[in-house]
Each structure stands twice: as structure tokens, then as C-alpha cells.
Amino acid sequence: MDFTLKIWRQENANAKGRFETYKINDISPDCSFLEMLDILNESLVNKLSHPVCFDNDCREGICGMCGLYINGHPHGPDQAITTCQLHMRKFKDKETIVIEPWRAKPFPIIRDLVVDRTALDKIIQEGGYVSVTTGGIPDGNAIPIPKYKADQAMDSASCIGCGACVAACKNASAMLFVSAKVTQLSLLPQGKPESSIRVQKMVAKMDELGFGNCTNTYACEAECPKEIKCSNIAKMNREFLFAKVCTEENI
Amino acid sequence: MTTLNSKTPEGELSEKWTKYKASQKLVNPANKRKLDVIVVGTGLAGSSAAASLGALGFNVKIFCISDSPRRAHSIAAQGGINAAKNYQNDGDSVERLFYDTIKGGDYRAREANVYRLAEVSNSIIDQCVAQGVPFARDYSGMLDNRSFGGAQVSRTFYAKGQTGQQLLLGAYSALSKEIKAGTVKMYERREMMDLVLVDNQARGIITRNLQNGEIERWSAHAVVIATGGYGNVYFLSTNAMNCNGSAAIQCYKRGAYFANPCYVQIHPTCIPVHGEYQSKLTLMSESLRNDGRIWVPKKIEDAQAIREGRLKPTEIAEQDRDYYLERRYPAFGNLVPRDIASRAAKERCDAGYGVGAGFAVYLDFKTAIERLGRDKIHERYGNLFQMYEKIVDVDPYENPMMIYPAVHYTMGGLWVDYELQTTIPGLFATGEANFSDHGANRLGASALMQGLADGYFVLPYTMQNFLSDKIHQPRISVESQEFENAEKAVKEKIEKIISIKGEKTVDSLQRELGHIMWEYVGMGRNAENLKKAIPLLSDLRKKFWSNVRVVGDTTSMNPELEKAIRLADHIELAEVMAKDALQREESCGGHYREEFVTEEGEAKRDDENFKFVGVWEYKGEGQDPIMHKEELNYEFIKVQQRNYK
Amino acid sequence: MKLIQFASITKKMALAAFGLFLLLFLPVHLGINLCLLREDGGEWYRNASHFMGTNYIVKVFEIVLMASVLLHIIIAILLTIENFLARPVKYKVKSKTKTKTGSKYMIITGVVIACFLVLHFINFYFVKLDLIEGKYTAEIEKIDKHFQQKALKLQKGELNEKEQAQLMAQYQAISQVSQEKMDMSQKNLVNLSKEEVKLYCGEDFEEYEPDFYVMSQDLFSNRLYSIIYIFVFVILGLHLSHAIKSIAQTFGLNHNKYNYAIELVANSYAILIPIGFALIPIWIMYIK
Structure with a gap:
């Protein structure tokens, strides 16, 4: 298969970026999208030009490192996958593919298609945990957890922190990411004691970092590679309202 | 010369760890603040160690190669984590987990370490539950278990097919808490470039900031290496793209001994290679072998026809299929341990019965679907089937899956004593980066257990014991001569690589390395091939240092340069691996020498001559490393032949 | 950038709360409008207008309602600016993510409705306040x-x-x-x-x-006005199609057992209310 690639190139955060066009030929339909970029990069190195930088690591859809905005979709046109799980057979022969980095104010570009997503870690650091230290804890079975709740918590916990929800949202909001963690921990008895303070702190941090506001378009849900549901956001809103109105724990 | 003293405490096996903890030296809280620890790597082992040390009050700096600790490859572990909880009342105990791990490791692990691992395994589960890890539960609300290879009990705890992810996120959350508290400082997108020794003690590291190429110096009282395994030496493996053995090699070159480099685990159920451009291999969970049957065509002409696309696997009649695992190992059938299943697949493909491109066998669910129904299979393996279909574009409900073995885990690593300290004082190694508790072969669901055991429950004690002596040692400046020299050497090395401006891309050399390793130091090894590999590797090293092409500069993000630096280290590592494989004239666990087989074609261990850990000492550029031996004494366990027939 | 110093969720809840109040008023307004369909020479309609114009409780509500309209608009505009600033560099390829049309264009439909509201105020509300002379x-x-x-x-x-x-x-x-x-x-x-x-x-x-009956008859006899009116109510339908579900989501009313009911209420509301309003010009133009 042959493709025309339009790729965003930008030397560093302050440089002015531009789109560059590359032709790439004889790509197998079984080739993954990132392998296609590997092939492009090898050809660029052979021509002594700088290869396209893009984040990637596990290449099996779990680490959340890869993330490209391909033809108007975060992680490309397929459903419930990350960029590394996208295969070229999903494209038409001779198609023009436009590849852009995640765009959001809290995600500054480092180089080309690589963006800095540490903002997401900063939100977690505000309270996306149960404040236990190592040791001195009860037996794992000391507190029974209803199966459906454990399962729901697992669904929320399967977030891989790739930032596709932010990239997909027209407002660059991180609500799905934040709510997945808030929901997971508030469903479990271990996370309950801190749930009121957690939701307030994490939301405040999210706002401070410059993410947009949620307008319930559900674009995040549509593009989430792990199919995390927007019901998490509703649950977080509920937690937030409760924390503000019914508890004395205000930040 | 450092002698190999494992520092195993005296006494009964079950008492050793308790006694150690009771008699170790402690550091009072006021002094902890004055002691700095560097942790390199943010996987399960690194994150859990940093979080625990930070919570104790030490000043911790943690270095992450990616943008977030949550990217570490621990996240990709699917199956589960073992613990001897005996919640199922099926006769499990610390002793049994200990025994299974030693036996699974083909009697090449240190007894005391493995026993301790089994002992603390239970606390890991409690710790993770307390952190909010959503382990699978049954309808009573209690923790659920599943069974795994190499054990007769159900002791594996799991969170869907994403146990590694959930455990890593648990450790990551503990780490995040400490970062917020200020006890741990996080440095992301940094790669370790060298270890700095001051008075023969590990006192710091040199890193490269991957965002802008800056070379940075960091000092501390102790350094923990938690950088994972070196499976990427084979180029194609189930490891992530950023996994590398560079940090371990830097320590090795600074004087830390490297143990058992030849022990590499090959996982039997991976999606086969489909093209030259392929960058990595995807693992399909071992659990598939519970219901899938592995076969190749019985007639070589059928295999030929399949490879040429003239025949479909579904068209081959039942009597023309060779279920070779069931044929060779009637007792365990398709559920033989990983190393055995892998070798059997390779044997069939080498004999010309391979399907696909010649390097694949079928994993067929036809009988299982007939027996249990499609829905049941979907319920059990739905996500794996979907993953397979996404990658291969073949419906595994209708056609048999194609699988082939791939490099998965490295049992070898930096040599450590009972305290997880390497031969360099102040340098600790944990997780897959050390030579670990798995001997010559690791059992499924044990890697997560080891990483977390070391990080949460071993290092906080043993490091404290070490650091208690250092309270009078002041913080040292990174301006000292040792740091100066180390940084200079790193910069020179980078300059040298970038100024070669040769013809060969890093990827092409990496593939070449992978090819040599897979061909000659792969699943089946023999003296002839290993002897061939050593000169090939030194040629490759020369080729690299004279003809590699790295474009771009050193002062901005440059993945080509990163890969080149790692490749240089990997070539050196490959040479030690080949040497170690050559000296070990026996077959055990992941190390299979074709000359040493029983009459039935099974691995033949030589306990008389090789019941030791092969420990390699670096002797300088261009010099042959020397091997030391740590004899393994089994005081509490009876060494037996593994038998799965 | 934060233009209003409240948590994003607080702002969103405020927007939703004011929107909700407007939602409650719409059926009342529709009820009065439907009196126009009665062939009674405007008796019911005039009585209703009279009641709305003179009752003191209604007058209190009127103030709350007007405040809701203003705040709903102001918060929406500020949030839109904030959201715009959250992505300073836009994508070259427009998003192809499948989302509901209503949700995507809330601000645009909102602006159309606001413009109509200005026209509507000139035609009726300012007359009532005696700022503009009516009939x-x-x-x-x-x-x-x-x-x-x-x-x-x-x-x-x-x-x-x-x-x-x-x-x-x-x-x-x-x-x-x-x-x-x-x-x-x-x-x-x-x-x-x-x-x-x-x-x-x-x-x-x-x-x-002022005689609102005559005034509305006058307006609806203007074909252009009627067409604009119907168009605006289609747009309002689009706005409403997102509104109720969104309010429920914002206040955390999302539950597998009740989502169907919420959906039903939301969809019926979003269809019936605009149809009700649009019926009047259609009636006057084609049926009467």
C-alpha cells in the first residue's frame, strides 16, 4: 500500500511548527501504524534527515505512551485501541494521512509528535491514591467488597493515562481521566475515607493546570482506548457536589 | 577482589528473615532525612521501593525513562500475582510456594531468597488491597484466585487480564503520594548513563535528560537499580521498546558482577513474526493453553501447502494433525512449562512442519468450542481473541490461532546478596534487574510477586541496615572529581557515537544483533553455534563503532541517539550472554544445550558440575571477563529431576 | 485560563441549574401560547397574559427567570472562552469523533436562541415593561x-x-x-x-x-417572521436535545436503572416543546 503522510514537525516547544509531507510506498496492510512510522524514520535516517519523534513503548496497548491524532481521531480511526494497535489495513490505499500531536494547553509539545503529559501525573499526585504507607495493613480479605463494585472499580481503573480523552474533547477537558480515578477509589471501601477531599483536590488541580471544562459531549468516551464510560464523570460530579454541600472538608 | 558472600543469615530457613529483621540496624527518623537514595527505574520494583523508602523518611530521587512511572513495562503483565494465602483451602503454604518456585527454577536459585519471597508474598496482597487495587472477587466479596502453570494449587490473584497494570498503578499511586509529600522527587524522561563510585561505594549517577540532551549529575548515599531485564538484546521480544539492559551494563562495567546472563525465558504463546519491519512481539496469555490444543500438520507436504497458501488449516483432517505436546507429554499435554512448550514448537518448525511463514504452530480452540460453546470461550478469552484479531486480521473462533515462542523475561541480572546489594557497596538491584529468585526459569505470575516483594518488604529493611552506617557520611557535592570524570566519559562516548556518521542505521544493527542472538544464543544452543556467535558479536561491535549512523544532535530529543547508546551496551551484554551460555554445559530451565539431553530428548541438568550461579566480572575494555561461582547449597530441599511426562 | 474563580464542576453545575429553571418555564410559556389556537377571539390568551403581567408571585419569578437567562448566557460565554483557551493551537483536521450534534453545537444553538430572544423581547417583553410601545x-x-x-x-x-x-x-x-x-x-x-x-x-x-393577542396575530401573519420562528424552534430543539441529559449528567444522575427514563423524558421534552411552539405559526399560516 502507498500513503501520503502529512506530519507535524516542530524542533522544540518554542520552535514554530509546520506540516511536512512524505510519500511512503509498499507498506504491508499487516504493518502496524507505528511500524509504518519506523519504516519512514529508517528511510529518513538513510537520507540523513532527522526522524520523526513520537512517543511509544509497550506497543501492545497498555502503557498509554503512544498517542497520535490521526485524520481527526485520537489513536486513529479504529475503535477501542491505542495508536500502536492500529494497523494499516484500516486505511485505503493511496490515502493521505494527517498526523498531529495531542493538542491542549497543559500538553506542551516537546518535539514533533511528542507532548508532555506530566500534567496528568500532577493531578494524580493531588490525591489519586489511598494514603496508606507500606505495612501495617489488615488482611486482604478483612473487608469484603461486593463483586459488582470490585468489577466496576476495575473498569474505571483500566485507564491507561494516554490522554486521548483530553485530545478528543473539544474543550481539552481531562474529566474522564480524573473521574476514572475518583470513581475507582470511591467505589472501594479503602478509598472511601478520603473521597470527599480527594475529588475536590483533584478537580482543583485539573482546573489549575489549564484543562478545559466538560460540556458533556462524550467525545472522550467515544475515543477512549479502554472504553471508559462517562458514567464515571457523573459519579465524580455527584461526589463533588456531596463534598461541597454535605461535608465540612473543604479545600 | 570482592569475594562472593551471599550474607545469608544463619539458622532455620523459616527463621532467617525474621531473625534478620530482628537484628538489623535501624536509622532514627531524624537521621533518615539526611540520607539520600537514588532509585533508577519506575516499574513495580522501583516504584514500590521508592515509595516505601520515601514513606520511611529517606530522601529519594527516582528516575523514569518515560514521561510517567505508569508506562513501565510491568504494566503489561496479564496473568496475575502469586501468594501463599491459601484462601482456597487447597493446601497451599509458604513452604509449597517456596518449593514450587525452586523447582520451577530448575534448582538454580538461592534457597534463602526464595523462601523470603514466598514468606512476604502474602503481605503484598494485603498491601495492594489497601492501596485500592481492584483484584477480582467472588460473589461473597472475597478475593478470587486462578491457577497457573507449574503449581497444583490456585494461588494466583488477578485483576481481569491486567494484573500488572493494576499493581503498577498501585505502586504508582503510593509513589505519587510520596512525591506530593516531598519525600520523593521524580525526574522523568531521564536515562541513566553511568554509575559514579566514590571510595568504591556507589555515590551517584549520571543521567541524560531525554528532552534536551542535558547530562546531569546526581549524588546519594545509595543507588537502587530497578531497570528491568535485557530481553531486547534479541531485538524482537515481548519487552517494550524502551526496555533495556543499559543501566545494568553500566554497573557491570563499574565493577558490579553480572549473574547468569544466559538464562532467558522464551514464552511459547506469542503472535508470530509477520514481516521484516516488525518492531516487537505480542504475548498471548499463557492461560490460552488451558483450552487450546497445539498442533502442526502431520504430513510435511500439508505444511508446505499451508505455507504457500494452497491449503487452509481447517481443511486438514483430524488424523492428519500432529498434537505434538499431547503426543510427547501425555500427562501435562498442552500445559507443560513454558520452556518445554517453546522448545517443542521450535523443534517442529525446524523440522519443516511450521505453518504461517514457517515459524508458527497452531493453537486450536475447535474442540474447546465444540465442548463448551462459543459463549463460554468468549467469556474466558474474549479480550485475547479480540486482540489477536486486531493484529492478525483472522477470526480465531473460526480458524486456529498461530503462535510462536518469543523472548519474554531474563532470569539473569546483577548479582545480589541476601540484602539485594550488588558487589559494589551501596548499589542495590531489584526486580528483573537482579539475578533474582527464579533460578533458571521463572514460573508464571512470579515476576510481579518478586518485584513488589523486593520493593515493599525487603529493600526498606536491608537498605536501612546498610544506611545505618552512613549517617556520619555527609552529602557529597556533584562537583567532585569522580562526578567530573564520569560526566566527561559519558559526553565523550556520546560524541563518539554521533560523530561516526557511518552507513548503518541503528535499527539495522539492532536487527542484526537480534538475528545473531536468536540464531546462536536462542532457544536451542550448542557449543558450535555459541563459538560462532562470539566472533560475530565482536564483529558487530566493531561495525557499530565504525559504521553506525546517528543523525541529529546531542542537545535535543533524539531517539536515534538513545537507541544507539543502548545498542552499544546491548552488544556487550550479548557477548557475556554467549560466554555464559557456552560455559554452562548442561541444560536447565531457560538454558537448553542441544548436546545435553536425555535419551528421550529432554533437558539434562548436571547438578554435579553446574549447581552454581555463573557470576561475571568485567575486566576492562577488550579484556575477557572472568567468571566466579556462587555454589548453591540446598540444605532444606531435595534436588530432583523435573518431570512433566 | 480561569475567567471565573470557581471549580470547573461548580461552574458547570451553575450553568445547568440556570438552564434547568429555563426548562421549567418553557412549558408554562407554551401553555399560554397554545391559547392562541383557541377560536375565542383571544379571550383565554388575553386573560393569561393579564395574569402573567399582574400577579405578584409571577413577578417574583419573572425576576428570577430573567436573572437565570442572563447568568445562563454569561456563564456559557465565559466557559466557552475558557474552553477555547484550553487548546491554543487547534487541530488541522477537524475532529471526526462521533458525538451527538446537539452537544457539539450548544454554544451556536445558544447564540441563535439568544438572538431570537432579543427579537422576542423587543416584540413582547419590552412592550410589557412599557419600554416599547405596543398595540x-x-x-x-x-x-x-x-x-x-x-x-x-x-x-x-x-x-x-x-x-x-x-x-x-x-x-x-x-x-x-x-x-x-x-x-x-x-x-x-x-x-x-x-x-x-x-x-x-x-x-x-x-x-x-398592551394587547399581546393582536400583536402575536400580527407577527404570525408575517410569513418571514413565522419561518424564522419555526427555524429558531428547530434550533431550540437541538439545544434541548442535549440539555436535560446533560443536566442529569452534571448533577450525577446517571444510573443504569434510570438512564432509560431520563433519556425518555429528555427526548420527549426536546421534541414536544419545540413542536408545540412551532405549531402556532403553522396553524396561523396554513390551517386557520
Whole structure:
């Protein structure tokens, strides 16, 4: 298969970026999208030009490192996958593919298609945990957890922190990411004691970092590679309202 | 010369760890603040160690190669984590987990370490539950278990097919808490470039900031290496793209001994290679072998026809299929341990019965679907089937899956004593980066257990014991001569690589390395091939240092340069691996020498001559490393032949 | 960038709360409008308007309602600016993510509705507030009664000169009233200006108030206005199609057991309310 690639190139955060066009030929339909970029990069190195930088690591859809905005979709046109799980057979022969980095104010570009997503870690650091230290804890079975709740918590916990929800949202909001963690921990008895303070702190941090506001378009849900549901956001809103109105724990 | 003293405490096996903890030296809280620890790597082992040390009050700096600790490859572990909880009342105990791990490791692990691992395994589960890890539960609300290879009990705890992810996120959350508290400082997108020794003690590291190429110096009282395994030496493996053995090699070159480099685990159920451009291999969970049957065509002409696309696997009649695992190992059938299943697949493909491109066998669910129904299979393996279909574009409900073995885990690593300290004082190694508790072969669901055991429950004690002596040692400046020299050497090395401006891309050399390793130091090894590999590797090293092409500069993000630096280290590592494989004239666990087989074609261990850990000492550029031996004494366990027939 | 110093969720809840109040008002308004469909010469409609214009409880609600409208608009605009700033560099390829149309264009549909609201206020609400002059209707019976009272006074000689002159002018005006200002039933004088009302009824006639029935009949007889009106209500439907579900989501009412019910209410509301409103111009244009 042959493709025309339009790729965003930008030397560093302050440089002015531009789109560059590359032709790439004889790509197998079984080739993954990132392998296609590997092939492009090898050809660029052979021509002594700088290869396209893009984040990637596990290449099996779990680490959340890869993330490209391909033809108007975060992680490309397929459903419930990350960029590394996208295969070229999903494209038409001779198609023009436009590849852009995640765009959001809290995600500054480092180089080309690589963006800095540490903002997401900063939100977690505000309270996306149960404040236990190592040791001195009860037996794992000391507190029974209803199966459906454990399962729901697992669904929320399967977030891989790739930032596709932010990239997909027209407002660059991180609500799905934040709510997945808030929901997971508030469903479990271990996370309950801190749930009121957690939701307030994490939301405040999210706002401070410059993410947009949620307008319930559900674009995040549509593009989430792990199919995390927007019901998490509703649950977080509920937690937030409760924390503000019914508890004395205000930040 | 450092002698190999494992520092195993005296006494009964079950008492050793308790006694150690009771008699170790402690550091009072006021002094902890004055002691700095560097942790390199943010996987399960690194994150859990940093979080625990930070919570104790030490000043911790943690270095992450990616943008977030949550990217570490621990996240990709699917199956589960073992613990001897005996919640199922099926006769499990610390002793049994200990025994299974030693036996699974083909009697090449240190007894005391493995026993301790089994002992603390239970606390890991409690710790993770307390952190909010959503382990699978049954309808009573209690923790659920599943069974795994190499054990007769159900002791594996799991969170869907994403146990590694959930455990890593648990450790990551503990780490995040400490970062917020200020006890741990996080440095992301940094790669370790060298270890700095001051008075023969590990006192710091040199890193490269991957965002802008800056070379940075960091000092501390102790350094923990938690950088994972070196499976990427084979180029194609189930490891992530950023996994590398560079940090371990830097320590090795600074004087830390490297143990058992030849022990590499090959996982039997991976999606086969489909093209030259392929960058990595995807693992399909071992659990598939519970219901899938592995076969190749019985007639070589059928295999030929399949490879040429003239025949479909579904068209081959039942009597023309060779279920070779069931044929060779009637007792365990398709559920033989990983190393055995892998070798059997390779044997069939080498004999010309391979399907696909010649390097694949079928994993067929036809009988299982007939027996249990499609829905049941979907319920059990739905996500794996979907993953397979996404990658291969073949419906595994209708056609048999194609699988082939791939490099998965490295049992070898930096040599450590009972305290997880390497031969360099102040340098600790944990997780897959050390030579670990798995001997010559690791059992499924044990890697997560080891990483977390070391990080949460071993290092906080043993490091404290070490650091208690250092309270009078002041913080040292990174301006000292040792740091100066180390940084200079790193910069020179980078300059040298970038100024070669040769013809060969890093990827092409990496593939070449992978090819040599897979061909000659792969699943089946023999003296002839290993002897061939050593000169090939030194040629490759020369080729690299004279003809590699790295474009771009050193002062901005440059993945080509990163890969080149790692490749240089990997070539050196490959040479030690080949040497170690050559000296070990026996077959055990992941190390299979074709000359040493029983009459039935099974691995033949030589306990008389090789019941030791092969420990390699670096002797300088261009010099042959020397091997030391740590004899393994089994005081509490009876060494037996593994038998799965 | 934060333009208002509240948590994002707080802002979103405020937006939703004000929106919710507007949602509650819409059916009331629709109910009054539907009186136009009654062939009673506007009796019900006039009574309803009168009630809405004079009842004190309604007046309190009116203030809350107007505040809701303003705050709903202001918060929406500020949030939109904030959201715009959250992605300073836009994508080259427009998002192809599948989302509901209503949710994507809330601000655009909102602006259309706001523009219509301005027109609507000019046509009706400002008239009611007496900022703009509207059309009036005078009941002949009442004028007669009032006139006769004055005539009686005149006979008794209780009127001064000025008042006498006024009465004369009034008499003349009434006798010369044009045919077009008389409605068919001969009961009322319609389409009067404020001046004319004063002229016909006298300065001291207090009961006159703008006749919204006549005004709406007038407006709907304008085809262009009717088409704009129908268009706006299609847009409102789009806005509403997202509104209720979004409010539920914002306040955390998302539960597998009740989502279906919420969906049902939301969809019926978003369809029925705009249809109800649009029915009136359609009725007037094509059926009546």
C-alpha cells in the first residue's frame, strides 16, 4: 500500500511548527501504524534527515505512551485501541494521512509528535491514591467488597493515562481521566475515607493546570482506548457536589 | 577482589528473615532525612521501593525513562500475582510456594531468597488491597484466585487480564503520594548513563535528560537499580521498546558482577513474526493453553501447502494433525512449562512442519468450542481473541490461532546478596534487574510477586541496615572529581557515537544483533553455534563503532541517539550472554544445550558440575571477563529431576 | 485560563441549574401560547397574559427567570472562552469523533436562541415593561360605559372646560373610528396605538394594557417572521436535545436503572416543546 503522510514537525516547544509531507510506498496492510512510522524514520535516517519523534513503548496497548491524532481521531480511526494497535489495513490505499500531536494547553509539545503529559501525573499526585504507607495493613480479605463494585472499580481503573480523552474533547477537558480515578477509589471501601477531599483536590488541580471544562459531549468516551464510560464523570460530579454541600472538608 | 558472600543469615530457613529483621540496624527518623537514595527505574520494583523508602523518611530521587512511572513495562503483565494465602483451602503454604518456585527454577536459585519471597508474598496482597487495587472477587466479596502453570494449587490473584497494570498503578499511586509529600522527587524522561563510585561505594549517577540532551549529575548515599531485564538484546521480544539492559551494563562495567546472563525465558504463546519491519512481539496469555490444543500438520507436504497458501488449516483432517505436546507429554499435554512448550514448537518448525511463514504452530480452540460453546470461550478469552484479531486480521473462533515462542523475561541480572546489594557497596538491584529468585526459569505470575516483594518488604529493611552506617557520611557535592570524570566519559562516548556518521542505521544493527542472538544464543544452543556467535558479536561491535549512523544532535530529543547508546551496551551484554551460555554445559530451565539431553530428548541438568550461579566480572575494555561461582547449597530441599511426562 | 474563580464542576453545575429553571418555564410559556389556537377571539390568551403581567408571585419569578437567562448566557460565554483557551493551537483536521450534534453545537444553538430572544423581547417583553410601545385593544362596551359616565357628569355640570373639550374630542374620535380598527365582531377597537387609546378612552381611562393577542396575530401573519420562528424552534430543539441529559449528567444522575427514563423524558421534552411552539405559526399560516 502507498500513503501520503502529512506530519507535524516542530524542533522544540518554542520552535514554530509546520506540516511536512512524505510519500511512503509498499507498506504491508499487516504493518502496524507505528511500524509504518519506523519504516519512514529508517528511510529518513538513510537520507540523513532527522526522524520523526513520537512517543511509544509497550506497543501492545497498555502503557498509554503512544498517542497520535490521526485524520481527526485520537489513536486513529479504529475503535477501542491505542495508536500502536492500529494497523494499516484500516486505511485505503493511496490515502493521505494527517498526523498531529495531542493538542491542549497543559500538553506542551516537546518535539514533533511528542507532548508532555506530566500534567496528568500532577493531578494524580493531588490525591489519586489511598494514603496508606507500606505495612501495617489488615488482611486482604478483612473487608469484603461486593463483586459488582470490585468489577466496576476495575473498569474505571483500566485507564491507561494516554490522554486521548483530553485530545478528543473539544474543550481539552481531562474529566474522564480524573473521574476514572475518583470513581475507582470511591467505589472501594479503602478509598472511601478520603473521597470527599480527594475529588475536590483533584478537580482543583485539573482546573489549575489549564484543562478545559466538560460540556458533556462524550467525545472522550467515544475515543477512549479502554472504553471508559462517562458514567464515571457523573459519579465524580455527584461526589463533588456531596463534598461541597454535605461535608465540612473543604479545600 | 570482592569475594562472593551471599550474607545469608544463619539458622532455620523459616527463621532467617525474621531473625534478620530482628537484628538489623535501624536509622532514627531524624537521621533518615539526611540520607539520600537514588532509585533508577519506575516499574513495580522501583516504584514500590521508592515509595516505601520515601514513606520511611529517606530522601529519594527516582528516575523514569518515560514521561510517567505508569508506562513501565510491568504494566503489561496479564496473568496475575502469586501468594501463599491459601484462601482456597487447597493446601497451599509458604513452604509449597517456596518449593514450587525452586523447582520451577530448575534448582538454580538461592534457597534463602526464595523462601523470603514466598514468606512476604502474602503481605503484598494485603498491601495492594489497601492501596485500592481492584483484584477480582467472588460473589461473597472475597478475593478470587486462578491457577497457573507449574503449581497444583490456585494461588494466583488477578485483576481481569491486567494484573500488572493494576499493581503498577498501585505502586504508582503510593509513589505519587510520596512525591506530593516531598519525600520523593521524580525526574522523568531521564536515562541513566553511568554509575559514579566514590571510595568504591556507589555515590551517584549520571543521567541524560531525554528532552534536551542535558547530562546531569546526581549524588546519594545509595543507588537502587530497578531497570528491568535485557530481553531486547534479541531485538524482537515481548519487552517494550524502551526496555533495556543499559543501566545494568553500566554497573557491570563499574565493577558490579553480572549473574547468569544466559538464562532467558522464551514464552511459547506469542503472535508470530509477520514481516521484516516488525518492531516487537505480542504475548498471548499463557492461560490460552488451558483450552487450546497445539498442533502442526502431520504430513510435511500439508505444511508446505499451508505455507504457500494452497491449503487452509481447517481443511486438514483430524488424523492428519500432529498434537505434538499431547503426543510427547501425555500427562501435562498442552500445559507443560513454558520452556518445554517453546522448545517443542521450535523443534517442529525446524523440522519443516511450521505453518504461517514457517515459524508458527497452531493453537486450536475447535474442540474447546465444540465442548463448551462459543459463549463460554468468549467469556474466558474474549479480550485475547479480540486482540489477536486486531493484529492478525483472522477470526480465531473460526480458524486456529498461530503462535510462536518469543523472548519474554531474563532470569539473569546483577548479582545480589541476601540484602539485594550488588558487589559494589551501596548499589542495590531489584526486580528483573537482579539475578533474582527464579533460578533458571521463572514460573508464571512470579515476576510481579518478586518485584513488589523486593520493593515493599525487603529493600526498606536491608537498605536501612546498610544506611545505618552512613549517617556520619555527609552529602557529597556533584562537583567532585569522580562526578567530573564520569560526566566527561559519558559526553565523550556520546560524541563518539554521533560523530561516526557511518552507513548503518541503528535499527539495522539492532536487527542484526537480534538475528545473531536468536540464531546462536536462542532457544536451542550448542557449543558450535555459541563459538560462532562470539566472533560475530565482536564483529558487530566493531561495525557499530565504525559504521553506525546517528543523525541529529546531542542537545535535543533524539531517539536515534538513545537507541544507539543502548545498542552499544546491548552488544556487550550479548557477548557475556554467549560466554555464559557456552560455559554452562548442561541444560536447565531457560538454558537448553542441544548436546545435553536425555535419551528421550529432554533437558539434562548436571547438578554435579553446574549447581552454581555463573557470576561475571568485567575486566576492562577488550579484556575477557572472568567468571566466579556462587555454589548453591540446598540444605532444606531435595534436588530432583523435573518431570512433566 | 480561569475567567471565573470557581471549580470547573461548580461552574458547570451553575450553568445547568440556570438552564434547568429555563426548562421549567418553557412549558408554562407554551401553555399560554397554545391559547392562541383557541377560536375565542383571544379571550383565554388575553386573560393569561393579564395574569402573567399582574400577579405578584409571577413577578417574583419573572425576576428570577430573567436573572437565570442572563447568568445562563454569561456563564456559557465565559466557559466557552475558557474552553477555547484550553487548546491554543487547534487541530488541522477537524475532529471526526462521533458525538451527538446537539452537544457539539450548544454554544451556536445558544447564540441563535439568544438572538431570537432579543427579537422576542423587543416584540413582547419590552412592550410589557412599557419600554416599547405596543398595540392596544379597547372594548367598545367599556368605552361606552366610561363615555356615558362622563356624559352624565357633563349633564350635572361637573366637568370643567378642559374636560368638556376632551370629551368632545373623544366623541368625535369614536364616531369617526375607521372600519379597519373595528374588529369583525364589532365588539372591540383593535390595533390601536397608545395615543389612540387615550383618545378613545380618555386620559383617565386606566384599564388599558398592551394587547399581546393582536400583536402575536400580527407577527404570525408575517410569513418571514413565522419561518424564522419555526427555524429558531428547530434550533431550540437541538439545544434541548442535549440539555436535560446533560443536566442529569452534571448533577450525577446517571444510573443504569434510570438512564432509560431520563433519556425518555429528555427526548420527549426536546421534541414536544419545540413542536408545540412551532405549531402556532403553522396553524396561523396554513390551517386557520
